[in-house]
Amino acid sequence: MAVAAALALSACGSDNNSSSSSTTSAAASGSAASSCPSGTLNSAGSTAQANAISQFIKDYQTKCSGTTVNYNANGSGAGFTSFVQKQSDFAGSDYAMSTTQAAQVKSSGRCGSGEAIDIPAVGGAIAVIYNIPGVTASINLDAKTLAGIFDGTITNWNNAAIAKDNPGVTFPSLAIQPFFRSDASGTSYNFSNYLNHLGGFAAANKQWPGKAGQGAKGSAGVAAKVKSTSGGIAYDEYSYASQNNLTYAKVSNAAGDYVQLSSANAAQFIAQAQVEQTGADTHVVFNYNYSNADAYPAVLVTYEIVCGTGNDSSKLPLIKGFLGYALSSTAQSELTNLGYIPLPSNVASADVKAVDSLS
Structure with a gap:
């Protein structure tokens, strides 16, 4: 799949139903995963997750007519900048926000008086x-x-x-x-x-x-x-x-x-990661000392960076709807055939709470 600098994907179908590894099980539930509000979201960031996000967008727009989600695969750093500058409703990143980045969001007032959070979204190698x-x-x-x-x-x-x-x-x-x-x-x-x-x-x-x-x-x-x-x-x-x-x-x-x-x-390696959650802010910490002969150690987890509170009220239902879908078992089951890794169940459970708490 050739990934253009910007992915503005119109509604089209996909019926892939590949099963994920037995060591992983994403199981998003609740209103966020099933809602279909209308509107447009703009997002940007990680090129590593672009192929996965493009699939999520196609499927979500097919599921939810009247919805448009744009993703500009311009890199994690550029995506974060566009988020801070309010050009994106959320940003994709291959690493959780640094202390400096979190402070930048706070000082800029990007999330009003609130703060941005990290939500793990796509596993990869x-x-x-x-x-x-x-x-x-x-x-x-x-x-x-x-x-x-x-x-x-x-x-x-x-x-x-x-x-x-x-x-x-x-x-x-x-x-x-x-x-x-x-x-x-x-x-x-x-x-x-x-x-x-x-x-x-x-x-x-x-x-x-x-x-x-x-x-x-x-x-x-x-x-x-x-x-x-x-x-x-x-x-x-x-x-x-x-x-x-x-x-x-x-x-x-x-x-x-x-x-x-x-x-x-x-x-198998990602499944050994520790989940650290402070409020809704969720991080995955890899255990590089894990040395099972069948666990590949050069991995990543991409994050979606979004306001925990202070989201635009007109965009909030769609933000929760799309992210909820991306973290659902339906969406995560697409990942293996795309060359990605579905999230382990402990990460998926933490993600559900994070998405449902957005305000």
Whole structure:
């Protein structure tokens, strides 16, 4: 699915009814999940969740005639800015608001005298995609090896550290061409968080903290660069890797075992996350020490940032209606076939309370 800079999707049908992994179960309920108010919502942000949001929009507009939901996939940082500037009714982000961002919402009066909250919406995995001529099988890449590649200390595909990870694989003498997200990105935040915990990389940051490579804008931009560059490597949201038929690596977990990327393996890791909820503000904290051999550790959860209180009264029913639908079991069951991960039941239950509390 090609994702344009802006997704303004008109009503059209979708009858996908794929089942989610047994380790996950989203079960939104209540009035928010079933309401069909008319009107228009504008939203922006995360490119990682864009393919999922576009599906939710198509299905919701089919379900609710008279409703229009626009989503501008311009990146997590830009989406947050548009939310603060009241250009968006909610923003998609691949990371929860920082203390600084929350204070910015408060000081700007974006939510009146209230505050914005984070609501986890879409689970995902981060693929390590690469383009190595002559190497078509999935290779193994240790977190420390990846940290070296993105810090510029490992610069050729025939490096001894890569060969050690991959006995029996012949790598060409070819310069490694790392690519990273040039825009403020939750995919960057989550992947650098994984490398920080298990590879000794720099601290997690939405502005990519690595020292090597070239930047590309958006998930689609990163995928395109790797696809067209011999020796290229990057991190990218799983659905983009799948849609572009890119090869992706097995990556190491806390035990040093290599884990294959699959929806089921990513779901197993996400299911171990801790849910932290303060009022309606809901955060997911990953346990990088979890080392089950079938749990893929490079993952993310996207959030919708919305006013907890102080929403435009004319928009509030539609905000609750659409977000309620996006978090429902019907919508979440679409995610696996799109290359995403349905939310675990503990996250989904917290989300229902958050959406129902919006005012």
